[in-house]
Amino acid sequence: MRFERYGIGIAKGMALTFKHLFRKPITTQYPEERLTVSRRARGNELIWDKELCVACTACARACPHGCIEMVTSKGADDKRIVDKFQLDTGRCIFCGLCVEACPKECLFIGCGYEKATYRRQELVLGKEDLLLSDRKQPSGYARPKVEATLPEQTMLLNRKQYLDRVKKWLD
16 A cells, blocks of 8 residues: 555656656846846946936935935036035945935936946946946836836746736636
């Protein structure tokens, strides 16, 4: 009686193995092929839109670690100008409080996550490094308008595919 059940476990294991043997592979060749992160992912970059900024320094005041240094001056027509905008990404915890504090929505957490360096001095980013550009993609974190324009994630299991699988399984 004991030997009759012994073969069932092996058969179930082999069935599972063969099921996965013929499915489409999910491996990607990382440096050449990159996956899309979640729309609300908080990468380790901050993106600044210079045109929208009114130099109110709300972002620097909201930072719990004091990673943001902003120096402003008065320009023509009593309008503030940002002379220095610096972020120490080595100390930043990317909590997003600076993004939420910005009244003009000129700060964004970026989707970039490949920022490793060998020197700590390279982690201090200046005004030019933080500017919004074509190669930087802002995250939808705290910005619903931006989130609607971003592509669906491919980094983890796609939510629609997951829900379809669950519905099939339940039916």
